[in-house]
Amino acid sequence: xxxxxxVFYLLVGIIALLEVSIFWVSLQLERPxxxxxxxxxxxxxxxxxxxxxxKGFDDERTQFIAQKAAMSxxxxxxxxxxxxxxxxxIIGLNRPVHFRPPSxxxxxxxxxxxxxxxxxxxxxxxxxxGFFQLSMLCLIIFLYIGFxxxxxxxxxxxxxxxxxx
Amino acid sequence: MKNKIKVFRAMxxxxxxxxxxxxxxxRQTILAIEKGKYIPSLDLAFRIARYFxxxxxxxxxxxx
Numbered sequence: 001x002x003x004x005x006x007v008f009y010l011l012v013g014i015i016a017l018l019e020v021s022i023f024w025v026s027l028q029l030e031r032p033x034x035x036x037x038x039x040x041x042x043x044x045x046x047x048x049x050x051x052x053x054x055k056g057f058d059d060e061r062t063q064f065i066a067q068k069a070a071m072s073x074x075x076x077x078x079x080x081x082x083x084x085x086x087x088x089x090i091i092g093l094n095r096p097v098h099f100r101p102p103s104x105x106x107x108x109x110x111x112x113x114x115x116x117x118x119x120x121x122x123x124x125x126x127x128x129x130g131f132f133q134l135s136m137l138c139l140i141i142f143l144y145i146g147f148x149x150x151x152x153x154x155x156x157x158x159x160x161x162x163x164x165x
Numbered sequence: 166m167k168n169k170i171k172v173f174r175a176m177x178x179x180x181x182x183x184x185x186x187x188x189x190x191x192r193q194t195i196l197a198i199e200k201g202k203y204i205p206s207l208d209l210a211f212r213i214a215r216y217f218x219x220x221x222x223x224x225x226x227x228x229x
Contacts, residue, residue: 059190061203156197 001052008053015042065155069147076143081136166204167226170195173217188212 003011019035019042026034149157174184181199185192190209197203205213214221 059194060206060209061190061194061197064203154202156193156200156202 002054003049003052004054008049011049012046015045018042061155065148065151065157068151069144072147072151073140073143077140080139084136167201167228168198169224169226170213171199173219173224177217184213184216188216 019038022038023035026032026038170184174181179187181192181195185195188209189212194203194205198205210221210225214224217224
């Protein structure tokens with residue numbers, strides 16, 4: 001069954017709204033598997049819907065633009081991600097790593113006030129990691145949309161109806 | 166890369182939309198090719214040439 005382009009976008013909007021609702025339910029029930037399954041199913045639905053969009057939606061030029069945008073997004077994103085990762089490592093290593101100096105017979109024992117009970121990875125870590133990953137995902141989306149607009153204009157998307165002769 | 170798609174369209178009294186539908190691309194793609202903003206693949210170039218029943222060199226002209 002062929003669907004129109006507008007119907008496709010409407011379907012994507014409905015799926016996005018459902019995902020937000022399921023995210024809220026998942027949060028209330030404290031069951032992450034709900035939103036995980038919902039996102040996977042949603043992506044599969046969008047994939048199949050996209051395959052059934054009427055001809056004229058996609059051709060070799062739009063695929064070329066998408067490829068160029070994806071490549072540029074990757075080129076910019078890895079640099080940003082690398083820089084942020086390096087900064088995170090430096091911040092992470094700038095705290096006690098719980099190495100104790102060796103004790104020799106007759107030497108003084110290490111000071112007893114070193115805190116060993118602080119967990120390096122806890123629920124807060126996952127919370128922060130989740131928000132960090134989402135922000136990175138948003139960055140990828142913004143970069144991709146930006147490059148898509150840029151290459152779209154470069155390869156002819158900016159032309160108007162007045163160009164028809 | 167220069168092309169004469171516009172000329173051939175005029176000779177066949179076709180709009181960009183007509184040609185786009187006939188060879189299975191979007192009107193924007195025909196427009197972009199005509200304006201020289203997008204260089205079509207060999208496959209698409211041959212499809213356009215065959216549609217107008219001419220050799221590919223008669224429509225597309227490569228200039229260094």
